[in-house]
Amino acid sequence: MFFYYLDLAWRSIKKTPLLSLLMVLAISVGISTTITTLNVYQLMSVNPAGERSDKLIAVQLWSQGKDAWKEFNAQVTYQDAFNLRKSDLPVRQTAMFVTGLAIQTEDADFSPLLESVRVTDSDFFGMFSVPFLYGGAWDKSVDTEAAYQVVINEEINKQLFSGENSVGKTLFLDSKPYQVVGVIKTWNPSPQYYDVTTGAFKDSAQLFVPFSLAPIEEFQSWGNNQSWKRESMDTYSDRLNSEMHWIQFWAEVTDDKQRDEYAQWLTRYVEQQQLLGRFESPEAGAQLSNVAQWLDLNEVVPEDNKILVGLSALFLLVCLVNMLGLLLAKFLKRAPEVGVRRAIGASRNQIFAQHMVEVGLIGFCGGVLGLIWAWGSLSMLSAHFDLEESLTHLDPSMWIIAPAIAICAALIAGTYPAWRICSTNPSVHLKSQ
Amino acid sequence: MLHIKPIINTLMRSKSGPILLLIQIILSVAIVANASFIISERIALMDRESGTMEEEVFDFRLYAFDSDIDIESQSPRDMRAIRELPGVIDATMTSMVPLSGGGWSSGYTIGNSEETAKDTESAAIYYGDDHMVNTLGVDLIEGRNFYAAEIVTGSPDLATHAIVSKAFAKATWGDEPAIGQIMYAGDFGSQPLQVIGVVDKLQGAWVNSSYLDNSVILNVRLVNVFTKVLVRAEVGTLAQLKEAIPAVLHKDQPNRVIEGFTLISEHRKRVYRNHELMATVLSMMVVLLLLITSLGLAGMVMFNIERRTKQIGTRRALGAKRRDILSLFLVENYIICIVGGIIGGLVAVQLGQQLMTFYSLPKLELIYPIVTVAGLMVLTTVAVILPARKAACISPATATRSV
Numbered sequence: 109m110f111f112y113y114l115d116l117a118w119r120s121i122k123k124t125p126l127l128s129l130l131m132v133l134a135i136s137v138g139i140s141t142t143i144t145t146l147n148v149y150q151l152m153s154v155n156p157a158g159e160r161s162d163k164l165i166a167v168q169l170w171s172q173g174k175d176a177w178k179e180f181n182a183q184v185t186y187q188d189a190f191n192l193r194k195s196d197l198p199v200r201q202t203a204m205f206v207t208g209l210a211i212q213t214e215d216a217d218f219s220p221l222l223e224s225v226r227v228t229d230s231d232f233f234g235m236f237s238v239p240f241l242y243g244g245a246w247d248k249s250v251d252t253e254a255a256y257q258v259v260i261n262e263e264i265n266k267q268l269f270s271g272e273n274s275v276g277k278t279l280f281l282d283s284k285p286y287q288v289v290g291v292i293k294t295w296n297p298s299p300q301y302y303d304v305t306t307g308a309f310k311d312s313a314q315l316f317v318p319f320s321l322a323p324i325e326e327f328q329s330w331g332n333n334q335s336w337k338r339e340s341m342d343t344y345s346d347r348l349n350s351e352m353h354w355i356q357f358w359a360e361v362t363d364d365k366q367r368d369e370y371a372q373w374l375t376r377y378v379e380q381q382q383l384l385g386r387f388e389s390p391e392a393g394a395q396l397s398n399v400a401q402w403l404d405l406n407e408v409v410p411e412d413n414k415i416l417v418g419l420s421a422l423f424l425l426v427c428l429v430n431m432l433g434l435l436l437a438k439f440l441k442r443a444p445e446v447g448v449r450r451a452i453g454a455s456r457n458q459i460f461a462q463h464m465v466e467v468g469l470i471g472f473c474g475g476v477l478g479l480i481w482a483w484g485s486l487s488m489l490s491a492h493f494d495l496e497e498s499l500t501h502l503d504p505s506m507w508i509i510a511p512a513i514a515i516c517a518a519l520i521a522g523t524y525p526a527w528r529i530c531s532t533n534p535s536v537h538l539k540s541q
Numbered sequence: 542m543l544h545i546k547p548i549i550n551t552l553m554r555s556k557s558g559p560i561l562l563l564i565q566i567i568l569s570v571a572i573v574a575n576a577s578f579i580i581s582e583r584i585a586l587m588d589r590e591s592g593t594m595e596e597e598v599f600d601f602r603l604y605a606f607d608s609d610i611d612i613e614s615q616s617p618r619d620m621r622a623i624r625e626l627p628g629v630i631d632a633t634m635t636s637m638v639p640l641s642g643g644g645w646s647s648g649y650t651i652g653n654s655e656e657t658a659k660d661t662e663s664a665a666i667y668y669g670d671d672h673m674v675n676t677l678g679v680d681l682i683e684g685r686n687f688y689a690a691e692i693v694t695g696s697p698d699l700a701t702h703a704i705v706s707k708a709f710a711k712a713t714w715g716d717e718p719a720i721g722q723i724m725y726a727g728d729f730g731s732q733p734l735q736v737i738g739v740v741d742k743l744q745g746a747w748v749n750s751s752y753l754d755n756s757v758i759l760n761v762r763l764v765n766v767f768t769k770v771l772v773r774a775e776v777g778t779l780a781q782l783k784e785a786i787p788a789v790l791h792k793d794q795p796n797r798v799i800e801g802f803t804l805i806s807e808h809r810k811r812v813y814r815n816h817e818l819m820a821t822v823l824s825m826m827v828v829l830l831l832l833i834t835s836l837g838l839a840g841m842v843m844f845n846i847e848r849r850t851k852q853i854g855t856r857r858a859l860g861a862k863r864r865d866i867l868s869l870f871l872v873e874n875y876i877i878c879i880v881g882g883i884i885g886g887l888v889a890v891q892l893g894q895q896l897m898t899f900y901s902l903p904k905l906e907l908i909y910p911i912v913t914v915a916g917l918m919v920l921t922t923v924a925v926i927l928p929a930r931k932a933a934c935i936s937p938a939t940a941t942r943s944v
Contacts, residue, residue, distance in 0.1 A: 126840075127840055127844075130836055130837070130840050133833075133836070134833050134836070134837065137829050137832075137833060138833075141825075141826055141829070144822075145822070208604070208767070209606070210604055210606035210798050220606070220796070220797075220798050221798070222602070222604050222798040222800060282606040283606060283607055283608070283796075328767060338727055338728070340698065342696065410815070411900045411901065412815060412818075412819045414900070415579070415896065415900060415902075416819070416822060416823075419572055419575070419576060419823070419826065420826065422568060422571070422572050423572060423826055423829075423830060425568060426565055426568045426569060426572070426830060426833065426834065427833055429561055429564050429565045429568065430565055430833055430834065430837035431837075432561055433558060433561040433562065433565070433837060433840075433841050434837060434840050434841070434844075436557060436558060436561070437558070437840065437841055437844035437845075438844075440848075441844065441847065441848070485825070489818065489821070489822070492821075493814055493817065493818050493821075494814075495818075524557075528557075
């Protein structure tokens with residue numbers, strides 16, 4: 109029966125090509141704007157930590173003075189990071205910031221490259237599930253006893269060592285020799301949740317060096333440096349002892365119980381610092397966020413996107429109302445034909461089903477066409493605005509979602525016209541013949 | 542002449558069609574009014590001028606990673622070499638590039654005594670030398686530029702003289718002349734800076750900040766292994782200077798990374814990218830929405846005509862002129878449009894209110910729903926007239942024959 113209805117639907121569409129085309133166009137345009145905005149929204153709001161989301165905890169401290177900022181800063185001071193690293197409560201933890209260093213090799217002809225470098229602890233790689241190609245992270249002892257070791261990524265490995273296993277080899281950062289201990293596979297979580305302070309949708313760093321080297325090598329900070337206190341900072345040790353917020357701090361816990369214990373430990377830490385004359389504000393304290401809370405807190409999905417998703421949903425609604433009107437017109441025009449069919453024995457249910465199949469077919473065509481529009485508009489937007497690729501590729505789930513939304517929407521819109529046509533008395537239509 | 546009552550009667554008899562049209566018009570007004578309001582907001586943001594010669598000025602990064610380099614003597618040599626290159630108008634070292642999104646900002650303290658001292662609004666700070674004004678191409682409207690002898694070399698807290706933007710001068714001293722004023726970089730009395738010049742317009746690095754137009758140039762040539770250089774050159778010479786500048790600087794001292802040549806106009810494009818994207822997507826949405834609405838309306842009218850062929854024929858037979866038939870459909874449309882417009886306007890204001898509460902959007906200006914309704918009236922007129930003209934052509938004979 110379904111295929112017979114499909115055949116009838118196809119014939120009916122062919123009979124009124126203009127009206128049917130209008131409907132397909134309306135629904136496809138509505139679907140394509142909804143899909144386009146939904147796609148970008150979905151890719152921005154994805155939680156790349158997956159099931160580890162609840163175990164990874166971003167640490168914030170309200171260490172500023174009384175009249176300073178009225179909120180938790182996303183980063184902590186060096187002294188706090190240094191002290192927090194001593195806690196043995198979390199399973200793993202890391203302090204980090206971004207810097208930039210010039211890379212050279214032993215090959216004198218190689219012209220130096222300036223690359224952004226993440227200064228971090230050995231736990232970083234395990235915590236954020238960084239995949240290794242060769243070797244691994246530096247030894248945990250390096251986190252306290254600084255050593256000139258570096259983890260590089262696949263791309264740099266290709267550029268510098270033509271892609272072979274470079275573990276044990278030497279490269280130069282700012283003219284100092286560093287030993288390669290690990291090569292990671294291409295790794296680029298989007299959003300870059302472990303550091304959202306300088307934009308959540310940029311590429312990850314290519315190199316990683318030990319945090320313990322920072323006071324020795326005096327790495328400059330390429331990220332945000334926020335001060336609430338006017339302090340003179342002439343030397344690097346002034347910077348390390350200052351109240352400036354410039355370090356990101358993450359801890360890993362096994363469960364909620366451990367998280368609570370860690371929170372209590374932090375409260376004690378704050379009290380202890382207050383005795384030393386820091387954390388003067390009455391709101392002083394600590395805030396812990398897991399990855400999902402962290403993305404939310406930092407408003408990683410921009411407002412613009414939420415507005416666009418809302419407006420495009422309304423837009424889809426307009427398209428549906430439009431389609432509803434057109435369907436009504438189309439079906440009512442066919443009333444005499446329905447009258448004949450009813451008179452020779454078709455039941456109301458059959459008439460209803462027949463029309464719903466037709467509506468579903470229109471919805472399906474609209475959905476497929478809408479998907480093509482969406483694909484076109486996304487590639488046009490990304491070409492014109494030079495957007496991050498991660499934001500503009502069509503998410504595979506959309507291939508299911510788009511036609512599904514289209515068919516459902518069409519069926520909802522078609523219910524009323526189909527009901528109208530099957531519920532009228534056939535004799536009325538027959539009489540008008 | 543217009544028989545509104547029978548038209549309303551007709552509308553009331555077959556409610557579903559007109560009601561659907563009404564809903565569509567209400568939603569269209571709400572969406573289009575709010576979307577065009579957001580679009581015009583964004584365009585106004587993007588139209589603000591930085592005050593610099595955006596097509597002529599570019600910057601690049603200079604990273605002297607070799608600790609043997611004596612930056613203090615190296616940078617004046619570098620600057621001289623760059624300024625001598627063909628096509629270059631002027632060049633300077635800088636701490637920040639306009640519209641680049643990253644840099645330095647601070648507030649200052651002003652006042653005559655410690656008790657009356659107060660903080661100024663924040664301002665973007667450019668550390669640079671006597672070539673800064675000319676390199677940026679900003680317009681010095683009061684006072685003077687730094688003298689070469691006034692430029693100090695070293696750290697930021699050595700600054701003594703300041704050139705401020707007009708917006709900052711106005712926000713800080715109101716109608717008082719800015720020239721000769723003193724402001725303090727720290728608390729009252731610490732590190733005084735004397736204002737010696739005012740430039741007409743100079744923006745900072747962050748286009749979404751509230752103090753974008755507040756800028757201060759201070760007379761310090763910073764000494765840092767990592768610096769930015771601003772170059773003003775004749776339009777179209779960037780490609781060639783991209784090769785020439787590293788060549789000439791590397792000849793002097795090879796152990797440096799020189800990269801990131803970017804015109805200010807390119808920085809502008811990048812920092813306003815999200816605004817432009819939003820405006821583009823919304824414009825597309827508005828155009829498509831209007832298209833869909835008018836096509837849908839035309840389709841409905843076409844259907845109505847077919848359904849009412851008999852009625853129209855009878856009217857014509859009874860002496861109705863062609864334009865009477867046309868006006869019948871138009872009046873029908875206007876009734877729906879006006880009712881929908883009024884309700885849609887209210888919904889638009891409500892929607893605007895919601896957007897304002899939940900997001901950082903300003904209040905919807907009433908002119909937007911009004912213009913939208915007016916625009917829809919014109920658009921729907923066209924969408925109705927085209928099929929209705931066909932209806933007017935129905936001859937009484939054809940109409941009665943089909944009975």
